[in-house]
Amino acid sequence: MTEGSGGTIGVGMVGHAFMGAVHSHAWRSAHRFFDLPVVPHLAVLGGRDLGRTKAAAAKFGWASVQTDWRELVNSPDVQVVDICTPGDSHCEIAIAALAAGKHVLCEKPLANTVAEAEKMAAAAADASANGVRSMVAFNYRRVPAIAFARKLIEDGRIGTVRHVRAVYLQDWLSDESAPMTWRLRKDKAGSGSLGDLGAHIVDATQYLVGDLLTGVTAVTNTFVHKRPTEGGGDLDDVTVDDAALFLGRFAGGALASYEATRFALGRKNGMRVEINGSLGSLAFDFESMNELSFYDGSDGEAAGFRRILVTEPTHPYVGAWWPPGHLLGYEHTFTHEVVDFVRAIADGTDPAPSFADGLQVQRVLEAVEQSANQGSVWTDIPTGGLS
Amino acid sequence: MTEGSGGTIGVGMVGHAFMGAVHSHAWRSAHRFFDLPVVPHLAVLGGRDLGRTKAAAAKFGWASVQTDWRELVNSPDVQVVDICTPGDSHCEIAIAALAAGKHVLCEKPLANTVAEAEKMAAAAADASANGVRSMVAFNYRRVPAIAFARKLIEDGRIGTVRHVRAVYLQDWLSDESAPMTWRLRKDKAGSGSLGDLGAHIVDATQYLVGDLLTGVTAVTNTFVHKRPTEGGGDLDDVTVDDAALFLGRFAGGALASYEATRFALGRKNGMRVEINGSLGSLAFDFESMNELSFYDGSDGEAAGFRRILVTEPTHPYVGAWWPPGHLLGYEHTFTHEVVDFVRAIADGTDPAPSFADGLQVQRVLEAVEQSANQGSVWTDIPTGGLS
Amino acid sequence: MTEGSGGTIGVGMVGHAFMGAVHSHAWRSAHRFFDLPVVPHLAVLGGRDLGRTKAAAAKFGWASVQTDWRELVNSPDVQVVDICTPGDSHCEIAIAALAAGKHVLCEKPLANTVAEAEKMAAAAADASANGVRSMVAFNYRRVPAIAFARKLIEDGRIGTVRHVRAVYLQDWLSDESAPMTWRLRKDKAGSGSLGDLGAHIVDATQYLVGDLLTGVTAVTNTFVHKRPTEGGGDLDDVTVDDAALFLGRFAGGALASYEATRFALGRKNGMRVEINGSLGSLAFDFESMNELSFYDGSDGEAAGFRRILVTEPTHPYVGAWWPPGHLLGYEHTFTHEVVDFVRAIADGTDPAPSFADGLQVQRVLEAVEQSANQGSVWTDIPTGGLS
């Protein structure tokens, strides 16, 4: 069996920085708002530094700590492993956890390379056959407005999709004196804005359209090549892209445009998606994440983009929260993620997005890098089975 | 001493409906994000029906239950009493709790009448002299955007205030077949939209401007006089206002306009405030609660209302949460309320808004009702000491 | 017959300031975009100062000038008299023109007092019996978005109207050193923001709702009592209101709120109207005058305020202009006014808004002043026949 004793399920989480904080909140809170078949137990928090891990465990509410992730993965108290580390360690931890029969929730991007992602997807497929579940944490699928947009598209409300335009705009590197972070080191992060931000909009648009990108042409750029090291002092090399722009085509014929950057001054978390179909259109901006814009071509002379406040009890996930017009925030998306993951585990079904979905995003990112490195030449994206 | 043992403070909460759910979340979560001098312990949940109270306690995370609020108030496990009941019981519970030496957080409006509110404010003043704290739960003061707006006004960024316009627009009664609730019964709720919604915008504007209303002229209306009883079936009398509109003057000379209604179809939680000063202006809409609009008259030909995303670490309360552009939601305002209340208790200071502030709001509401009942004649609002 | 020779109709306009400039444009341009039964001929421009009037005539394209408005009114070249003077001269000029058998277009407000407005309405009624037409220039009825909103209401799309909230916010007096103008002298302008701005929102809302206000309670204020005279130097007395706020009830039961001010810093021409009905809602802001917001309650879970760009060929007046999405501006409303007026003259029908409509607005303004002067007491507005 996959659950812990007494109607609970033990969680072991590796990493306790930004993602660790928000995942902890989700594991703590999900059953307070949603009816869950089993209640998550925050069993073990993993981190490299004992002191800092203990402090984080106390703050976030974890029952114990571990500095060796292999011990955490193999702990009998742990039925679910939640990976919140930088991308360079995802592959090793996830495959070990799956091998140990533990369900795995892995932060995005799934891995730093397609090769790693393929191994992970293969391991996840094997594990699934044994009832072990895995999911990649593209939390934006759990924004109620995005889930509702997906429903409108599935219901045919916008017809055939012709245009997709997605940007993810931040500005925290716009200041040239902003210091280094692991997110600017290729060996840790795999890529820069591309994997951090671009991965989100690739997954979100493929999810929304219900279709896959087949090829891209791309341009990337690093605006600032040296930055002060984290502690101040010397300059260190930025080894990733600051911005990545690419155009693509979906299998179904839609044209798509993407931009990911941390240099869009004034845009704090501007993950925006617009989709134009033959019958209607949709628009979303994460800076107004409780709203969805929907144009229904059948509204005739009274047609206009509807600003839908996605806070009604009938909207996805919203019934568990507050009355209409009372907004949800960023962390709610992670709570929803935990809810769906726990339910899938209990139901014995594979949750989405799967590691295979995460692999497919990785293939897009790799094609973007290839195109950018080869004069922007059109670069096909392989789909289908694992290599 | 006012704290519980072991660095915790015991909380007893009366009521477990909508407000009870959101207050529970705040008590559970405050110390996970903020550094608190003492950690709230969810000791006792009070409710009239044992079975439903037990279910709520399990869901919300309370250690025990009580069906007699007097037992809860006097429990040695309880150092703080949180009152989440309809307005008709606020006075009795609060006064008993203060008399028992318990700190009191009371939902708004403070009471159903000025007479009750005066008793409560007097009791709170007495208790304060003994180190017992009390606060009325006007949570909108803890929206970061509103707290930031207050700071801009205090800093003189908009100069002398000339105009205040505030509306609180909902639409859940717009459907004539929507059923009865205690909120539509005068004996329970005191008033309708006036006390439920109007109280919020009166408190928020008096807080923002840093000044008090001195008089009003008002109009109220009940659009639908009979509604199906809660369980369906027979019709029952609506005995409160469906909408209340009033104009007022602040002591400092500003003109003000207010509207509270549950019949503004399409407006889900449209608590909007605009303030025009001699140097600048501000605008806020709770449906976009992470944003503040600010017009700085000194911007010259490049002046325009600035859409400030109030999600920077330097903004009030925000440093405890997520990076810029990652939104907060409705329940965060209650978490902030708990943080400020617990800190005041530990610091030995009186938190705001006080019961005296709550009384002053009640005086405005009563003046509105008087004016509406007397041909809208201008009605002065008493200020100053307790009667 | 009422037309001039050769398929033209002679126009004589009195006044050549702001309103004169925009009316001139309308008279010049209407037949260039719309098919008119007769073409306006800009025959005579009237002004008190010969030199300035000649200069204006040359600039605006008038064939001749007159410094005596009685000569203009009686000129055989003039079939239409367009009154663009301050309110204190409207009554005398309009009555003389109607007596001379000339069609009259009169700027708003119709007059400075109800007594004058009644005389004008009576004269217009008499003239109409003789085929002489008159119209008051509430140009905002000719904003395509407002005309389209009226259509939606007439078609029942928002059901029974429950709430009307209208503000007209400007800021050109916010600076205390802004100089005097005739608009701040009671003997010239009749009132301040009330007649200048309030008149527009009273007319627009009565037109949109298709109903009349029956009573009001009001507050007015003058923030700055002395200002530099037009030429600079000495201070002069401001003898009108700087702001006027009032609440009202429509005959059909709707509650209404109004605010007119020139002290809302940052709002340049913020004429905003919101209307909530039992089936839908509408919102409009003149600062985005090509847009109408419409909430259709029947849209279910996909309901939201639709931002309708009122630039489609099927929208009122728009077919004469540009393709969808190509905006119209302020002066187009006057062109539409001329088009409707000329067509009514040719068709032998009475155009709207009539002088009787203008009188009814004047009655509202007078009730507002009475209420404000009498402790905001509720003040009924007479309707029905002329006294």
Add this chain to the structure above:
Amino acid sequence: MTEGSGGTIGVGMVGHAFMGAVHSHAWRSAHRFFDLPVVPHLAVLGGRDLGRTKAAAAKFGWASVQTDWRELVNSPDVQVVDICTPGDSHCEIAIAALAAGKHVLCEKPLANTVAEAEKMAAAAADASANGVRSMVAFNYRRVPAIAFARKLIEDGRIGTVRHVRAVYLQDWLSDESAPMTWRLRKDKAGSGSLGDLGAHIVDATQYLVGDLLTGVTAVTNTFVHKRPTEGGGDLDDVTVDDAALFLGRFAGGALASYEATRFALGRKNGMRVEINGSLGSLAFDFESMNELSFYDGSDGEAAGFRRILVTEPTHPYVGAWWPPGHLLGYEHTFTHEVVDFVRAIADGTDPAPSFADGLQVQRVLEAVEQSANQGSVWTDIPTGGLS
């Protein structure tokens, strides 16, 4: 000398469809609002069909007609030739007009090919040496908000430009049954959305940034290959692109993204530009053409995108029009164009955008087509002198 007799300048315009209507308005109206050194005289209207040209001349106010554009160009009544025909005839007419010593205003795109554009630019350079002026009609430079944005950038308010993103979204071809038009025939229009819409955003962004694109990678698409002929009935071939997307780099290092389409359902004239610099950012949407969004990084914790209503008398072109907050529309941009062109003629200076600027846009369009036809490979854009 270049002017006509009596302080007027004679204009001959070829073409009287959409562009002809709006240009006629501009020629008629410019001197009514602006002080011009010479007054345009609408001397000759050229069109292929005598009857339709006469009707248009009567409607638009032209003194005479010509069915042979060579006669028009050589008419002694004509000092300015305004070319409003489809792109395939621009080159021949413009070169003939310049050869005849006539100033030329030519609609955009300048030509259908780079080869033609080069001939035109060479002819314009020669003519300029003889005091004959020419300008290409990129009217969006004369939107006050865009001209003001240019000023802010010139003044250094946004620092070094890093990102440009521009889209031009329309939806009039979204309906697959929409009929053919010359704009869908390559021989007439040169290209589809690329030349019609893309040309505008290429020119506008190069103008705003004050820099040139150096290369692009592109994707184009035709969604609907056959449409009913204009008169109905048979299907005809669409021979141009329905959508064109491209990425580019500016000489100064900025990354740029472009999309032009007529299939973005719900977007009527969504010409949007966003520019992010090191100190500030700008955003503009033609559907709200009186507004400019400006983020000033120096605003600190009170920073936010300012919604500047570009209607102040100090803003470009606005002083000639109405008070603040009174909007301008689409046709005003053409009026401003005429004003600047006439003033340049009178001043003896070369107006912008020049034919050389138009040629440079054409080179970008050609590079886009080349890249799209060659697997999106990066394609350099030649700059500098004429070949």
